[in-house]
Amino acid sequence: MRPESVTQLSGPALGLAFLLALVPLWVFRDLRLPLASQLGVALARMVLQLAALGLVLETLFRVDHALLTVGWLLVMQVAAAHTILSRTALKLPGLPLLLLAVMCAGGGGVLAFCLAVVVRPEPLLAAQFAIPMGGMILGNSMNGITLALEKQAQRLQGAEGRREWDLLLGLGASVEEARRRVSRDALRLAILPTLNTTATIGLVSIPGMMTGQILGGSSPATAIGYQMMIMLAILASVSLSAWLALRLLHWRLVDGEGLFRAP
């Protein structure tokens, strides 16, 4: 039997949930692992960021204006590009703009498809759909791009990677063929977590979006439909974004004749 309305979490009840933070603290203490302050910072950030997000989402959903929704999606993309930059050792002029373009084309393109072709909400850019779906798509794309770029940068900016590149060209591979060969591992690394999640979804874990919908009162059938769509969207956006990022990285590092550009 499903509840008629959503069961609200009261403040004191949520406070009790914070008792769970004692568990990792106890584990850290037992192993003399100096992670307590990091846990404190992480929890404080979680509270502040989610509280801020709550305020923003309240406003976005209340106003529900297409421009505001698109603006917030852009903010998310800028934040994702910034996060990728902070996580990667890659330093290239123009990289922030390239990452933003990749996020917009990969994540934004897939989100647009889902909204315009699959869900078709009224209005099309209804914040209630665009923002949570965008968050899931962009978040996963961000992780995929980070993994792909990190792997590829290590490879192409290291001596071994350059030797491999020269070997492929020297044996007669075209620049395109060499690019494809040295990009495979990076793309595999980017897409594997999503592929694994897709293959085991429902068996081990009930994904966050589905949990949210069921807790919010949706029927499991509706939640499953949305979850399938979002997994397909994540697969598409992670592969497209990582592929685009790798192409752009190559374009920045290697010229049309296959030689590395001067740093």
Place this chain on the structure above:
Amino acid sequence: MFEFHEVELGFPGRLLAGPLRLSLDPTGGLLLRGASGSGKSSLLRVLAALARPRAGRVSWRGEEIAGRLATHRRRVHLVEQRPLLQGANLREALVQGLRLRGLPAPADEALTGGLRALGLDLELDSDPARLSGGESLRVALLRGSLLPVECLLLDEPTAGLDEEAAQKVRRFISGFPPFVVVSHEAAWESHCARRLELREGGLHAA
């Protein structure tokens, strides 16, 4: 025939050699010598279209390389001093270039015969990552010799080999089309029709 037109070798901020104005004829073998850091390896990389000269133009058989690097790379092949071998086994490593060019691989007997000619008694199913430096070098030579190229470029192909193995390598290479070899070993002189030395920023007859 390679033609050099005002070619400078080196990196931004460091000139190794040049300007060079000359022709390099690898027919019958061209031995290239020079002190460490004189620009020999840079010269080979330019000839192999794996690097551009700092300045100037290089032509091969009357056709300028610049703008046609990919085409040129299929006409010449550089065997580096510390070569990289890729493949799950030796067979794959040997035919990698042929596969990349969409060409058929020779039969196992031909590959084994090539390895023996170079003094290597190796199983084609063995792991190329387990080879010693000298073995890897000779496997890379055989890999390069299988390619239908117009000129082989060899960077110290006998460095670190014992005399018997080095002799086999020299004999093996001498039976091939035009080649340019960088080596400090005098034994290469009798296998090369021409000898040049890279010294004081210029190429001189040796």
